Amino acid sequence: MNTMAEKTVTIRNKLGLHARAASMFVKEAERYACEVEMEKAGVRVNAKSIMGILMLAAPFGSTLKIIAKGPNDEECVTALARLVEVGFEEEA
Amino acid sequence: MSAERNMTRLSGEKIVEGIGLGKVFFIDKDFSLIPHLTLRGGQKAREKEKRRFMNAVKKCEKELTAIMDERELPKEALSILEAHRMMLVDPTLTGEVGDTILERGVNAEWAVLSVFEEMAERLAGSGADYYLKAKAADLEVIKDKLLISLLGGAGHASYIKNLPEEDFILCAHSLTLSDLSSLAKNKHIRGIALEAPGGVSHLTIVLRSIGLPAVLGLDGLLTEVAGCEEIVVDGLSGEAVVCPTMPQKIAYIQKKKVYDEYFDRFLTDVGDPAVSQDGAEMHIGANIEGEEEVDLAKRYGAEFIGLFRTELMFLEKEEVPTEEDHYAIYYEMLHRAHPMEVTIRVFDFGGDKEGRILATGAMGLRGIRFCFLYPDVFLPQVRGLIRAAAFGNLNILLPFVSAVDEIREFKAILKEQAKDLKLEKNLKHIKIGAMIELPAALFIAEMLAREVDFFSIGTNDLVQYLMAVERQDKALSQYFSHFHPAVLRALYNLSHIAKKYKIGLSVCGEMGGDPYFTLLFMGMGINSLSMSPIAIPIVKKIVRSGYLEEGKALLNRMLMTTSEMELREILEREMEERYPNIFRKAWIDNIRQNGG
Numbered sequence: 182m183n184t185m186a187e188k189t190v191t192i193r194n195k196l197g198l199h200a201r202a203a204s205m206f207v208k209e210a211e212r213y214a215c216e217v218e219m220e221k222a223g224v225r226v227n228a229k230s231i232m233g234i235l236m237l238a239a240p241f242g243s244t245l246k247i248i249a250k251g252p253n254d255e256e257c258v259t260a261l262a263r264l265v266e267v268g269f270e271e272e273a
Numbered sequence: 274m275s276a277e278r279n280m281t282r283l284s285g286e287k288i289v290e291g292i293g294l295g296k297v298f299f300i301d302k303d304f305s306l307i308p309h310l311t312l313r314g315g316q317k318a319r320e321k322e323k324r325r326f327m328n329a330v331k332k333c334e335k336e337l338t339a340i341m342d343e344r345e346l347p348k349e350a351l352s353i354l355e356a357h358r359m360m361l362v363d364p365t366l367t368g369e370v371g372d373t374i375l376e377r378g379v380n381a382e383w384a385v386l387s388v389f390e391e392m393a394e395r396l397a398g399s400g401a402d403y404y405l406k407a408k409a410a411d412l413e414v415i416k417d418k419l420l421i422s423l424l425g426g427a428g429h430a431s432y433i434k435n436l437p438e439e440d441f442i443l444c445a446h447s448l449t450l451s452d453l454s455s456l457a458k459n460k461h462i463r464g465i466a467l468e469a470p471g472g473v474s475h476l477t478i479v480l481r482s483i484g485l486p487a488v489l490g491l492d493g494l495l496t497e498v499a500g501c502e503e504i505v506v507d508g509l510s511g512e513a514v515v516c517p518t519m520p521q522k523i524a525y526i527q528k529k530k531v532y533d534e535y536f537d538r539f540l541t542d543v544g545d546p547a548v549s550q551d552g553a554e555m556h557i558g559a560n561i562e563g564e565e566e567v568d569l570a571k572r573y574g575a576e577f578i579g580l581f582r583t584e585l586m587f588l589e590k591e592e593v594p595t596e597e598d599h600y601a602i603y604y605e606m607l608h609r610a611h612p613m614e615v616t617i618r619v620f621d622f623g624g625d626k627e628g629r630i631l632a633t634g635a636m637g638l639r640g641i642r643f644c645f646l647y648p649d650v651f652l653p654q655v656r657g658l659i660r661a662a663a664f665g666n667l668n669i670l671l672p673f674v675s676a677v678d679e680i681r682e683f684k685a686i687l688k689e690q691a692k693d694l695k696l697e698k699n700l701k702h703i704k705i706g707a708m709i710e711l712p713a714a715l716f717i718a719e720m721l722a723r724e725v726d727f728f729s730i731g732t733n734d735l736v737q738y739l740m741a742v743e744r745q746d747k748a749l750s751q752y753f754s755h756f757h758p759a760v761l762r763a764l765y766n767l768s769h770i771a772k773k774y775k776i777g778l779s780v781c782g783e784m785g786g787d788p789y790f791t792l793l794f795m796g797m798g799i800n801s802l803s804m805s806p807i808a809i810p811i812v813k814k815i816v817r818s819g820y821l822e823e824g825k826a827l828l829n830r831m832l833m834t835t836s837e838m839e840l841r842e843i844l845e846r847e848m849e850e851r852y853p854n855i856f857r858k859a860w861i862d863n864i865r866q867n868g869g
Contacts, residue, residue, distance in 0.1 A: 205352075235360075
């Protein structure tokens with residue numbers, strides 16, 4: 182139980198982490214029971230909170246860290262990282 | 274939440290003189306009243322307020338879900354709505370608002386505002402981000418939704434009940450007349466500070482009739498008051514001091530004392546008639562908005578009610594007032610004012626007098642024109658007036674008259690309704706007057722004089738229509754001048770005509786209560802003025818220490834002067850020299866030395 186997983190990702194979609202992208206991210210994160218956080222430039226927010234994510238400046242090309250703690254954390258981080266890396270299925 | 278703010282001094286237009294100090298009571302720009310309330314009743318009250326917030330969240334979510342379910346929306350729009358829904362129920366947001374309510378003991382609306390304000394600051398500080406604006410707009414949408422829901426739909430009305438229980442200053446972008454009339458009844462309101470320009474608007478008129486210190490046109494007020502506890506409204510200098518320091522507060526309390534004493538001096542002999550040193554009498558009446566102001570008018574020395582504006586009292590109503598509504602108010606009015614004469618003006622909707630019942634956008638659809646067009650609205654008023662006429666001295670004033678036919682038509686309606694009510698005998702108690710405020714009325718004044726018992730000059734509208742000036746527009750304000758030769762000559766002509774036809778004449782607009790014109794009016798032969806109660810004591814003072822001959826001399830100078838600027842200079846200089854203790858500049862300097 183005391184595990185932790187993290188992964189650094191690059192924002193691929195042109196609009197960055199805007200409201201819609203953030204909502205998709207949160208929905209995906211909510212599928213997992215583990216705690217998920219997102220970190221950028223020393224600021225860490227709850228990744229299951231859309232408001233939290235919106236408060237991060239994460240424009241196109243910037244990098245951020247996804248950190249998960251708890252059950253299936255590895256799986257969660259992988260899934261979330263994939264979502265970011267594919268640019269939230271947004272047409273580029 | 275917000276750190277200690279520093280003192281800020283803002284400059285605006287002085288609308289009502291006097292000094293007010295108190296807590297900031299903030300009304301948001303977009304929603305009328307967003308108060309800053311401290312909850313009473315301990316932890317229980319806080320828990321209850323938090324539940325009210327959570328219910329509002331649920332209600333908003335339901336609304337959003339319903340929109341998503343019911344309408345066939347493109348995928349794009351749906352995903353935005355879904356994002357908004359998630360923002361709304363977001364644990365960070367609801368947690369922070371909930372904590373703010375519980376920890377600070379403030380009302381839900383204020384908690385929402387401060388949490389969103391902090392988020393907006395965090396967002397702005399999050400670094401260069403080219404989609405920052407979009408995010409801020411999303412936040413705004415959620416904030417607005419929550420506030421609307423908390424405020425109970427349309428509005429602010431519910432708020433008037435939740436005003437603070439201690440001295441407060443109302444701070445807002447602008448105010449509707451209905452908000453203002455409710456606020457005026459509050460015991461703790463000490464002043465009004467608004468961002469919107471005042472100029473000569475109905476808002477200004479009502480503010481003057483209420484007599485609370487007021488400063489308008491304060492740019493940036495709402496930004497400054499956020500996070501501030503206290504504010505001073507200085508209606509003498511036209512300033513607002515946000516977050517005053519302790520020494521400033523002391524100085525303002527002192528200045529207020531000096532001013533209040535100064536003003537009280539005028540009240541000592543206010544009940545005496547206004548007769549000049551050489552025996553010319555000036556009759557002075559009051560313009561009022563509600564029957565409860567009759568007592569205020571009497572206290573300030575009014576000899577009659579020169580203008581009772583009926584449209585304002587119905588602004589809060591959702592439905593068209595009935596004959597009974599009208600009757601009850603007019604009866605009360607005449608009864609209270611007896612034996613004073615009471616001039617009741619029939620509905621004058623239009624201009625900036627917004628109302629929920631009737632709003633006319635058209636430039637010329639006002640006053641009697643509007644009344645004729647909507648008999649369902651007008652006839653109950655006429656009937657109420659006829660019934661009330663038995664209980665006092667009633668004058669009915671018709672606004673926006675531009676033709677003799679309109680007077681005749683009104684008389685026919687009056688007769689017909691009296692007959693229907695079997696109250697024809699009441700008609701002998703009623704005098705009928707025409708409001709002179711349109712250029713057309715000026716040119717046919719002699720014809721109108723044959724049809725009516727009196728003229729009432731509405732100087733605000735008269736200047737507006739003579740000069741073609743939109744009153745609210747700051748860019749045009751230099752053209753809105755009471756000193757324009759056209760305006761002064763119009764008044765002088767009307768005075769002549771009224772005398773020739775032996776009918777009454779009273780100046781009831783802003784100019785009537787402006788002490789700079791009092792002597793000149795005497796010189797013109799005008800012997801009746803009606804004004805905000807608060808203006809009466811000073812005007813009476815001027816009449817009493819003046820001479821009719823001085824007025825005539827001023828009139829001659831006026832007739833020989835062609836420039837608006839020169840006229841203004843002459844009048845201001847002459848009056849300030851003659852009455853150094855009365856005119857503003859002199860006594861403001863005086864107060865400055867003594868007090869603030």
